[in-house]
Amino acid sequence: xxxxxxxxxxxxxxxxxxxxxxxxxxxxxxxxxxxxxxxxxxxxxxxxxxxxxxxxxxxxxxxxxxxxxxxxxxxxxxxxxxxxxxxxxxxxxxxxxxxxxxxxxxxxxxxxxxxxxxxxxxxxxxxxxxxxxxxxxxxxxxxxxxxxxxxxxxxxxxxxxxxxxxxxxxxxxxxxxxxxxxxxxxxxxxxxxxxxxxxxxx
Numbered sequence: 001x002x003x004x005x006x007x008x009x010x011x012x013x014x015x016x017x018x019x020x021x022x023x024x025x026x027x028x029x030x031x032x033x034x035x036x037x038x039x040x041x042x043x044x045x046x047x048x049x050x051x052x053x054x055x056x057x058x059x060x061x062x063x064x065x066x067x068x069x070x071x072x073x074x075x076x077x078x079x080x081x082x083x084x085x086x087x088x089x090x091x092x093x094x095x096x097x098x099x100x101x102x103x104x105x106x107x108x109x110x111x112x113x114x115x116x117x118x119x120x121x122x123x124x125x126x127x128x129x130x131x132x133x134x135x136x137x138x139x140x141x142x143x144x145x146x147x148x149x150x151x152x153x154x155x156x157x158x159x160x161x162x163x164x165x166x167x168x169x170x171x172x173x174x175x176x177x178x179x180x181x182x183x184x185x186x187x188x189x190x191x192x193x194x195x196x197x198x199x200x201x202x
Contacts, residue, residue, distance in 0.1 A: 006145045006146055006148070007145075007146060009142070009145045009196060009199075010142035010143070010145040010146045011142070012142075012192060013138050013139065013141045013142030013145065014138075014139060014142040016138050016185075016188070016189050016192065017134075017135045017136075017138035017139040017142070018135075019185045019189075020082070020092060020134050020135050020138075020182075020185065020189075021127070021129075021133075021135035021139075022078070022127075022135075023074070023075040023078045023079065024071065024074055024075070024078075025071075026071060029070065029071060029074075032061060032064075033061070033064075033065065037061075038058070038061075041054055041057060041058050041061070042054075042058070044188075045058065047195070049191060049194070049195040049198070050188065050191050050192060050195060052187075052191070053184065053187035053188040053190075053191040053192075054188060056183075056184040056187055056188075057181075057184040057185060057187075057188050059184070060179075060180050060181040060183075060184040060185075061181070063179070063180070063181075064181060067179075073179075074181065077177065077179055077181065077182060078182070080176075081173060081176060081177060081182055082182075089176070090169060090172035090173045090176050091104070092133055092134040092135070092169065093108075093109070093130060093132050093133055093134070094108035094109070094112070094132035094134075094137065094161060094162075094164075094165055095107070095108045095109050095130070095132050097164075097165035097168050097169060098164060098165055104130060105130055108132045108161070109130050109131055109132040111132075111160075111161070112131035112132045112136065112137065112140070112161065113131045115140065115157065115161075116131060116136075116140065119140075119143065119144070119147065119149075121140065121143055123136060132161075134162075134169070134189075137157075137161050137162055138162075138189070140157070140161075141154070141157060141158065141162070141196075144157060151200045151201075154200055155197065155200050155201065158193060158196065158197050158200070159197070162193050163193055163194070163197065166189065166190050166193060167190065169186065170183075170186040170187060170189070170190045173185075173186040174186065174187075
């Protein structure tokens with residue numbers, strides 16, 4: 001896999017990570033509505049494996065423009081989905097899906113802490129989420145790509161740390177996201193991870 005391809009993969013993982021890391025600020029919203037972003041999402045829609053989810057996200061972004069108090073409402077969507085609990089909450093932590101009792105801070109968290117340490121990465125002090133938060137794992141996959149980790153190591157992380165629970169998480173977001181932006185984001189994350197797995201295998 002060429003350095004250019006690895007860099008593109010990393011940028012995609014980092015972008016997806018930024019979409020679920022925290023509530024959007026004004027700068028992120030401006031970027032989301034920019035011509036450059038529209039062109040980028042259009043290019044994703046040209047990829048057969050990403051076409052449906054990329055087009056779904058483009059439609060969701062268009063709908064966002066119609067919302068009043070957009071930043072506040074989108075922040076409320078994020079909080080209700082990913083920071084809440086109960087029926088309306090869809091926790092973005094691997095431990096919740098992969099541990100026997102569905103609790104946070106279980107083995108998947110400890111495994112991610114070890115992986116981050118092994119590769120010399122550390123979470124910023126400002127970002128206080130557990131290491132098995134989806135945004136952290138996506139960011140780590142991007143780092144593995146540019147670090148030149150072997151395809152086998154990247155595949156192992158992809159299978160063990162992401163694809164082992166992403167479908168369940170995405171289905172939960174689809175069910176609970178009444179507006180649809182984060183449901184579209186979740187679909188694209190799943191589709192990209194599957195497509196990347198296929199590419200790494202080749």
